[in-house]
Amino acid sequence: MIEDNNISALNIVLEIKDLNKSFGDNHVLNGFNMKLHQGENLVIMGKSGSGKSVMIKCLVGLMEADSGLISVMHNDITTLTQEALDILRADIGFLFQGSALYDSMTVRENLEFPLRRHTNKFGNDMNTEKLVIEALENVGLAHAIDLMPSELSGGMKRRVALARTLILQPKIILYDEPTSGLDPITAKEIIILMQDIQKKYGTSSLIITHDVDCARVISDRMILLIDGIDYATGTFTELSTLQDPKIKAFFKQ
Numbered sequence: 001m002i003e004d005n006n007i008s009a010l011n012i013v014l015e016i017k018d019l020n021k022s023f024g025d026n027h028v029l030n031g032f033n034m035k036l037h038q039g040e041n042l043v044i045m046g047k048s049g050s051g052k053s054v055m056i057k058c059l060v061g062l063m064e065a066d067s068g069l070i071s072v073m074h075n076d077i078t079t080l081t082q083e084a085l086d087i088l089r090a091d092i093g094f095l096f097q098g099s100a101l102y103d104s105m106t107v108r109e110n111l112e113f114p115l116r117r118h119t120n121k122f123g124n125d126m127n128t129e130k131l132v133i134e135a136l137e138n139v140g141l142a143h144a145i146d147l148m149p150s151e152l153s154g155g156m157k158r159r160v161a162l163a164r165t166l167i168l169q170p171k172i173i174l175y176d177e178p179t180s181g182l183d184p185i186t187a188k189e190i191i192i193l194m195q196d197i198q199k200k201y202g203t204s205s206l207i208i209t210h211d212v213d214c215a216r217v218i219s220d221r222m223i224l225l226i227d228g229i230d231y232a233t234g235t236f237t238e239l240s241t242l243q244d245p246k247i248k249a250f251f252k253q
């Protein structure tokens, strides 16, 4: 296929080139590549332990890659100053695997936390209360504002975590296993929420999952992470009909 690089390059909001990361003899990423386009839902699927979380942690700077290029909105992140990085970070929401709420803080305090860290985004006169309520309304949980995380169900925790990600109105959202640990009905609700948010804000999303149903419903395009590389790229339909045994293993239920 011939790609029109001049047009598509303008729309790339996130790019990884030749990413390598090892832990001793454990070579987790061996030259992984990906491009996320504006407004796209890109799913990266890989089996457990294949390096999905490692990849996303390198992307957000929680882990240092051994080598490779990572660029966010056409900025090579290794060349940016701390200040420029902080500004970029406020445009990237990260929904951690699990929910990672602060157990000792109320829902409201959990949502206020990112606002305090990124004061530059909304300026000094930001209306914290309004932003918190709006973010909770987006996930249907305005009534839970004063509850503690221990008072929430698994699905509600995931929603609050999503609201905390949304509160900074990110241009890009990274989801690490958004449906893991949830029952199928709650998982479906979270997927619908993700779709609603994408429609409402036009965000670009990178979704890491091993949940085939989630991938089928939400992906515009998929990358299979196998053997530390971007082993195959295509739509769900394209990939699920390939005959390669390594690829077929993902799709047989």
Ligand SMILES: Nc1ncnc2c1ncn2[C@@H]1O[C@H](COP(=O)(O)OP(=O)(O)O)[C@@H](O)[C@H]1O
Residues within 6 Å of the ligand: 023, 026, 028, 046, 047, 048, 049, 050, 051, 052, 053, 054, 055
């Ligand atoms: N901080 C770490 N130190 C050593 N090994 C790690 C670390 N983080 C991840 N790994 C290893 O990297 C591999 C990929 O892990 P991970 O990215 O968490 O997998 P998954 O695809 O399930 O998210 C695993 O073999 C894991 O043991």
Ligand SMILES: [Mg+2]
Residues within 6 Å of the ligand: 052, 053, 054, 097, 176, 177
């Ligand atoms: Mg993981």
